[in-house]
Amino acid sequence: AQRVTQPEKLLSVFKGAPVELKCNYSYSGSPELFWYVQYSRQRLQLLLRHISRESIKGFTADLNKGETSFHLKKPFAQEEDSAMYYCALSPMDSSYKLIFGSGTRLLVRP
């Protein structure tokens, strides 16, 4: 079964604190993993993808095939990071559809 699990519905941290949003996936092949973000009143947008291996807005995510995880991390959270974060999987043998996790709301307090 193809599934993405985000165990935390809400993650609340103070500004400057480290952040880790957890994502685990279930897929028998080699998927492509993404993090999408939705800021208040804005549309879903791509934050980063595992194949690019880059840092966007200070966020990084490493694909761990052994643990089937793709956790999103940032060493120092900013208030503007407050948003809904969705981990998503794209099976490589499909039409590049996205299978989403249930999302984690990140709240960064001043």
Next chain:
Amino acid sequence: EPEVTQTPSHQVTQMGQEVILRCVPISNHLYFYWYRQILGQKVEFLVSFYNNEISEKSEIFDDQFSVERPDGSNFTLKIRSTKLEDSAMYFCALVGRSSYNEQFFGPGTRLTVL
């Protein structure tokens, strides 16, 4: 970066009525998708559309649903006879010719079935 708009932003309809949701891409595109998000639940894949035909659909996408590009530009999702459980946000997404599998999402249409 491809842009996509959706109309209407909010649609209220009576159970059993037909609705058509529209997606308007602003630039070159390759794949189209429809997703839905029932309130409080995850975003779910409905259907993908490539080269003017359905390339993949989920089990949610039953005979009540259909997609087409009536004028070669707009991409529509039709629900023939709406049910209460069809109430959700419906998102259109597309992959541009040069965006390599990055899906660009529209702002969504909120469908309320009464």
